Amino acid sequence: MTDLHHPDIDTLIEFPCDFELKAMGRHCEEFIDLVFNITQKHVPDASRENIRLNESKGSKFVSVKIKFYATHINQIHGIYGDLNEHPDVLMTL
Template structure:
């Protein structure tokens, strides 16, 4: 291995493949939950609807949607976050 190969930094600290959990917050409605699921499914075809966990806000106006999936590469995660963060109903993502 050359010195330049040794000094290269990884693109991500996440080791792939891995189990990954995404979290998004938005209005508490079925449309928002579907948005998170459908966006994730677009990038991770085998994600299950049962992988979703909901946590409503104290007032019930907002909901935190957590979804676990098996990620095989960083582009999946970047694609999901990119689409969700561009949507006007998404307040934040983690």
């Protein structure tokens, strides 16, 4: 098993750093909560104050951006992995 905390893992991101992720799904409060809760699972000090929303033209969909302080790559991999496995998440960036 690979130790994702190991400093020799190849990444273009220098840690620690501010990181912003984006997830898209149907526009509802539950989706916003989903993105926040998954992020907070991997970054306990993530704040709802760091969430920005962008609704689609017809307000049917929303992109949720959340910025947080990442200390290692496995936080990012964990968040994206959990988001991409959830059926309500249509896309992540």
